Amino acid sequence: MGHSNKTFWLKEIKVTRMKLNASVWLSSFLSHFFFICAALSVFIFFTKRFGIEIISDVEFLSLCFLFSILISIFRARKGFFSFSETSDWLDEKLCLYNQLGCANKGIGEWPAQKVSKQPLTRWNWQKILLPSLSGLMVVMLTAWMPVHKISHAEDFIKEAPLNWQEAKEWLDELKEEEIIAEESLEESREQLNQLINTPPEEWFNHDNLEAGDTLHSQLENTLKEMFNSLENAKESIEQLTSNPQNLSKMENKALAQQFKEALKNLGQGMLPLNNELLQKLKNIDPKNLKELTPEQLKKIMKKIKEAKGACKKCVGEGKKETLVIMEGRPKGNRLGKGAITRGPGAAPMWLNENASPSSSRHREDVKNDNLDHISFDKNVGQSMGEHQIDKSSYNKNLNSGSTKNKGKGGEAVWRDNFLPAEKKILEKYFK
Amino acid sequence: MNDQLSNDEVLKAKEKCQKLSSQMNEVLFGQEELVEYIITALLCKGNVLLEGLPGLGKTELVKGLSCALGISFKRIQFTPDLLPGDITGNPLLQEENGERKFVFQEGPLFANLVLADEINRASPKTQSALLEAMQESQVTVMGDTRPLPKPFFVMATQNPIELEGTYPLPEAQLDRFLFKLEVKVGGPSVLEKIISNRELGEQNQFKQVMEAEELQELIHLSKRIYLPEIVIQYIARLVSATQPNESNASKGIKFGASPRAAIALAAAVRARALINGRMNAAVEDVRHLALPVLRHRVIIDYMARTEGNTPETVIENIIAEVSSQNKQLSSTLIETAGN
Numbered sequence: 001m002g003h004s005n006k007t008f009w010l011k012e013i014k015v016t017r018m019k020l021n022a023s024v025w026l027s028s029f030l031s032h033f034f035f036i037c038a039a040l041s042v043f044i045f046f047t048k049r050f051g052i053e054i055i056s057d058v059e060f061l062s063l064c065f066l067f068s069i070l071i072s073i074f075r076a077r078k079g080f081f082s083f084s085e086t087s088d089w090l091d092e093k094l095c096l097y098n099q100l101g102c103a104n105k106g107i108g109e110w111p112a113q114k115v116s117k118q119p120l121t122r123w124n125w126q127k128i129l130l131p132s133l134s135g136l137m138v139v140m141l142t143a144w145m146p147v148h149k150i151s152h153a154e155d156f157i158k159e160a161p162l163n164w165q166e167a168k169e170w171l172d173e174l175k176e177e178e179i180i181a182e183e184s185l186e187e188s189r190e191q192l193n194q195l196i197n198t199p200p201e202e203w204f205n206h207d208n209l210e211a212g213d214t215l216h217s218q219l220e221n222t223l224k225e226m227f228n229s230l231e232n233a234k235e236s237i238e239q240l241t242s243n244p245q246n247l248s249k250m251e252n253k254a255l256a257q258q259f260k261e262a263l264k265n266l267g268q269g270m271l272p273l274n275n276e277l278l279q280k281l282k283n284i285d286p287k288n289l290k291e292l293t294p295e296q297l298k299k300i301m302k303k304i305k306e307a308k309g310a311c312k313k314c315v316g317e318g319k320k321e322t323l324v325i326m327e328g329r330p331k332g333n334r335l336g337k338g339a340i341t342r343g344p345g346a347a348p349m350w351l352n353e354n355a356s357p358s359s360s361r362h363r364e365d366v367k368n369d370n371l372d373h374i375s376f377d378k379n380v381g382q383s384m385g386e387h388q389i390d391k392s393s394y395n396k397n398l399n400s401g402s403t404k405n406k407g408k409g410g411e412a413v414w415r416d417n418f419l420p421a422e423k424k425i426l427e428k429y430f431k
Numbered sequence: 432m433n434d435q436l437s438n439d440e441v442l443k444a445k446e447k448c449q450k451l452s453s454q455m456n457e458v459l460f461g462q463e464e465l466v467e468y469i470i471t472a473l474l475c476k477g478n479v480l481l482e483g484l485p486g487l488g489k490t491e492l493v494k495g496l497s498c499a500l501g502i503s504f505k506r507i508q509f510t511p512d513l514l515p516g517d518i519t520g521n522p523l524l525q526e527e528n529g530e531r532k533f534v535f536q537e538g539p540l541f542a543n544l545v546l547a548d549e550i551n552r553a554s555p556k557t558q559s560a561l562l563e564a565m566q567e568s569q570v571t572v573m574g575d576t577r578p579l580p581k582p583f584f585v586m587a588t589q590n591p592i593e594l595e596g597t598y599p600l601p602e603a604q605l606d607r608f609l610f611k612l613e614v615k616v617g618g619p620s621v622l623e624k625i626i627s628n629r630e631l632g633e634q635n636q637f638k639q640v641m642e643a644e645e646l647q648e649l650i651h652l653s654k655r656i657y658l659p660e661i662v663i664q665y666i667a668r669l670v671s672a673t674q675p676n677e678s679n680a681s682k683g684i685k686f687g688a689s690p691r692a693a694i695a696l697a698a699a700v701r702a703r704a705l706i707n708g709r710m711n712a713a714v715e716d717v718r719h720l721a722l723p724v725l726r727h728r729v730i731i732d733y734m735a736r737t738e739g740n741t742p743e744t745v746i747e748n749i750i751a752e753v754s755s756q757n758k759q760l761s762s763t764l765i766e767t768a769g770n
Contacts, residue, residue, distance in 0.1 A: 019764070020760065020764070023760065023761045023763045023764035024761045026761070026763045027761035027762055027763045028761075030763065079758060079761065081758055085756070085757055085758055088659075088661045088755075088756060088757075089756055089758075091713070091714075092714060092755060092756065093766070095715065097704075097707075097709055097711070097713035097715055097716075098659045098661065098662065098711055098712070098713040098714065099709075099711070099713075101659050101661060102657060102659055102710065102711040105659075107435060107657045107710055107711055108438075108657075108709075108710040108711060109438075118767055119767060120766065120767060121760070121764045121765060121766055121767060122764070122765050122767055123763065123764060123765070124762060124763050124764060124765045127762050127763050128763050
């Protein structure tokens, strides 16, 4: 009997303890549950607003829930009922005169089994449901609420500014052709790489764009100058070799001087000519070109032509800024090339994917779906037609007081052009 | 743990206490609670201050108790002209074989049970003479200390009316009393019993149900009652809560209960547990005994008195305010009536 009493009460204490401690934990959990939900809502809002996706919503919610459970257990641990505290609580509720507590310590016997007619405690649903439901509602509302996602310029920046790309292409081209000194080419490439290696969101900063444009224009000018110098050198050699007997002494001297100047220019500057080629050109004595064999001369001219070709390939005869019109809609969110002070610049325009043949007379629209970055001031095309102007309507400037139309005789032009009073005066005068 | 009471010991003690209680209640009608308190005080060697109107059976109760216990009983009627020597005893000059010498003549204090009737009518000097006897169970006369017989109890009475020419007991002396009990008038049914069973001028006949040695044994058993930790903590919290501004209910208190009060309450709680045949004291005992133990140890201020508060109401509020449990239920759980 005593043993069964003990078993009964030990079980009763254990069950009661679980309920009491659950209520203590729940109280602690609910006290900050609403604030956790509010913080979670703010977090969800910002992730939706800025499009941050760390982990999935379900995982994040589970983690938050687990975290808040752990925090609440940590906070509530001091309020948890121990076994003896629970037995004391039961003693008082069941009017057992502390017999449970004493029996648990080995003093006296376990009291007879006693079951309460109604539960000793009941859950306070108002206290439980109010904060939990309101917290969950806030989270669900935030999760459900459509939030406009903020787009960053970095999202659109996929390509470096066009000038940089162009400069890079030039440097690659020049390296492939091997007409420029390696070290100076690397130096320019290093400068360009410094710009390219900056974070993409800084590519279109004023400083970087200006630096890139400067490098681009320096390279462009240098290549143009090189092209001119090579052209001069080529002309000098050609003239000196084609008909030297027709040239006067002065002309010979001027051509030799022109050749020397060209060589000088080719050997200095930002991109000096390849040492090997430069040395070959330097070895040529304009006065003694006859000493060169036709093969040697042909080789030299070929080298010059190749170098000129490379320069022309890069900068041509002065490339102008042109509006990029693509065929079909571009992929991604790429914006157009921008000026220094205008951010990413105008968005690209494109033609219909099924473009009409160029020979047709069909007029085709140029499209651009990013109206925020559309360019209205670009010259898309040029018509070669003439305006239909009535040239006969204007002869020369008219002075005040002069007649607009002299008439062809017999025309009573004046009758239409004078006031009645003026007509009378004129009639009087001509009589 | 080795000093733990056995179940037999407890049951025997309970039986003896019940016998004593029954004997008292057979003669004194409608005073069951008072009798229980008195027996509790006896088991923890406590002195009792009885307060009540004349004719309610205070003296009869004490006399009956002495008869039932078979212990010596003396009654002292306190008056303003009573001197300390009148209660402790005086040395008298006696001639014996032609020689004169002082022989100590024991006073009425030399008894197991002393009834100090209307104690507040005696002068403070005489009252303080009683103090040593109550606290130390001894008296000192002309430098000689003489022990009082064991067990020694003082049952003092005082009349709450006719306060003119009285000397209210000082707090120090009040603190020596374990209980202050109010003797109340019984209802009509009690009076009916009294009328039908009692004659004017007739002395009640109490049967002796216990020997003095048995009482001593019960006193020893009472000390061995187990006091659970929660009961100790509850007593401590309760007594601390009587200190001024220590609890919401103690706002009107000028002086709170002393540590002696806590010791007295613990002893009383043990005694009650033994009377009820339990091996351990319980928080229910504390709640039951807190009022008689604390009511004369708490002094309330003038403001509280003008607001209609009494020490009793203040202590009742403190008992209601202070929880016996170390931990409270959280707000998500509601306690039901249970049972």
